[in-house]
Amino acid sequence: MLLDDEQPASPGSLTAEEIAEYAVTAAVWAPSVHNTQPWRFTAAGQQISLHADAARQLRVADPDGREMMISCGAALFTARLALRSLDFVPQTTVLPDPGQPLLVARVSWGRRAARTELEQRLFGQVRQRRTHRSGFDVVPLPPGLLAALREGAARYGAVLRIVADDGRRAALAAAVQQAEQAQRLDGERVAELARWAPAPGSARADGVPPESYPARPEHTDPDFPGRDFAHGHGWGLPPLSTAPWPRSAGVAALLTTAHDGPVDWINAGQALQRILLTASTGGAAAALHTQPLEFGWLRESIRTGLSDGAYPQLVLRFGMVIQAAASVRRPPDDVLSTGSSEDS
Numbered sequence: 001m002l003l004d005d006e007q008p009a010s011p012g013s014l015t016a017e018e019i020a021e022y023a024v025t026a027a028v029w030a031p032s033v034h035n036t037q038p039w040r041f042t043a044a045g046q047q048i049s050l051h052a053d054a055a056r057q058l059r060v061a062d063p064d065g066r067e068m069m070i071s072c073g074a075a076l077f078t079a080r081l082a083l084r085s086l087d088f089v090p091q092t093t094v095l096p097d098p099g100q101p102l103l104v105a106r107v108s109w110g111r112r113a114a115r116t117e118l119e120q121r122l123f124g125q126v127r128q129r130r131t132h133r134s135g136f137d138v139v140p141l142p143p144g145l146l147a148a149l150r151e152g153a154a155r156y157g158a159v160l161r162i163v164a165d166d167g168r169r170a171a172l173a174a175a176v177q178q179a180e181q182a183q184r185l186d187g188e189r190v191a192e193l194a195r196w197a198p199a200p201g202s203a204r205a206d207g208v209p210p211e212s213y214p215a216r217p218e219h220t221d222p223d224f225p226g227r228d229f230a231h232g233h234g235w236g237l238p239p240l241s242t243a244p245w246p247r248s249a250g251v252a253a254l255l256t257t258a259h260d261g262p263v264d265w266i267n268a269g270q271a272l273q274r275i276l277l278t279a280s281t282g283g284a285a286a287a288l289h290t291q292p293l294e295f296g297w298l299r300e301s302i303r304t305g306l307s308d309g310a311y312p313q314l315v316l317r318f319g320m321v322i323q324a325a326a327s328v329r330r331p332p333d334d335v336l337s338t339g340s341s342e343d344s
């Protein structure tokens, strides 16, 4: 098997099984809600099938499987990008079988065309990119980056709406604060989050490890509170510096879709991963705040008040920062079955 995102010297000599392993080895590094990694893959011939793993769905916070499907969409984008890095042209069918709603997509390959420099740069960020969970340096984003992020979303029928107006940005931050308060008072939600927040030193290869969030929340104005992964244990990364310095909330944005079904969620996930990797190529980081979208009343108020009636799928903040976060993943062998022509 090829290691991580190591690129083979001559892709032409790889077997179909090796190509599938290569694509899945990259795909597992997609972002997923609470790092649940709610996916599994089957490969047969020159085709990979991506399935949502409902056993990893957040039953309390995500009863419809919306965030599960967004996560799978991010993995789908990453698998396709990995195939492009080998100069293959992926042929993708999203939700190919109405009888199998958990079959997210089939991806096959055969035809070849040289990868672009941009595809290569995006692929180079798959392992480097990390979710950010603090404030940002008071430094502007590189010129042209937001336009590139918006263009990335549009490729998947999604819209990245920059929430630039101070009042609207404060309203979005207030929704995150309200959701965070409501979440912390709800025993079932607290218990579910705790199941995906392992203790320091845990050998788990999923969930949000303490090396990926700050021990002490860093407040910004307006404040976008993070999730309480440490649940009172004081876990998390120590501050990089003890000196207080001005921190920014960054550029707030909403990723929205015109409709709100599984295909829209999968495409929002594809758009999300393209956006995150594009930001990473520009040296920018992104924070994700889906807390308010997990409460129907807050999601609806964001939809009507801040996104012109379009369905909010993710709340994001972008900014410049040096990151210290680490993350974990299950090995590709745990999620890939090869040589099987069965879809389910």
Ligand SMILES: Cc1cc2nc3c(=O)[nH]c(=O)nc-3n(C[C@H](O)[C@H](O)[C@H](O)COP(=O)(O)O)c2cc1C
Pocket (backbone or CB within 6 Å): 029, 030, 031, 032, 033, 034, 035, 067, 068, 070, 071, 074, 129, 130, 131, 133, 207, 208, 212, 226, 227, 288, 289, 290, 291, 326, 327
């Ligand atoms: C649908 C979705 C929702 C997410 N929501 C949040 C969130 O509310 N807060 C947060 O800190 N991270 C959120 N994340 C980021 C995941 O926690 C992160 O992708 C995962 O822990 C893996 O870490 P990595 O992105 O650094 O590889 C979300 C990711 C996805 C795909």
